[in-house]
Amino acid sequence: MHKYDVDLHHNLKYDANMRHKTTFLSQPVTEAVKHLGSRLRIARKAAGLSLSELESITRTHRTTLGRLERGEDGVSIGTLFAVLEALNELSEMELVLSRPDVPKQLRTPIKPVLDQDF
Known part of the structure; x- marks a missing residue:
């Protein structure tokens, strides 16, 4: 498998009219989106x-907010950022790509807060 190949997780869902709605997300992405949604609900x-x-x-309908909290795909990144702003968490997005100009393998790993000595 090439380093850019992704093992895709095929999800078959149905919309309100019982039409097939297919999404292709890798398993790690699916899990990360669900985890993020759960953390948003907690916040x-x-x-x-x-x-x-x-x-x-x-100014986002609560059904869309519920979809975001359940980790469903298809919610816009703008909606995510609006929710983060409303929860006073927008500044934390800097942690996602803290040093995009430096290749990941050259970055100094940041020690998780819980592992730091105070």
Whole structure:
């Protein structure tokens, strides 16, 4: 397998009209999206916000917000950023690609906060 080849996970879903909706995401991407959605739900609840309240803040329908929290694909990156802003987590996005100008293998690994000595 070439280093850029991806083992795709084929998901067969049905939309509201029972038409097949097929998405192709790798298993790691599928898991990461679900994990992110779960973390968004935790952050929303920790902020004391209901989906309806988050809907008012982000101007995004609560069904779309629910899809984001369930880790369903197809929610826009703009919606994700609006939710992150509403939850005061937008600044944390810098951690995703903290040094895009430096190849990953040359970056100094950042020690997770929980592993650091204080």
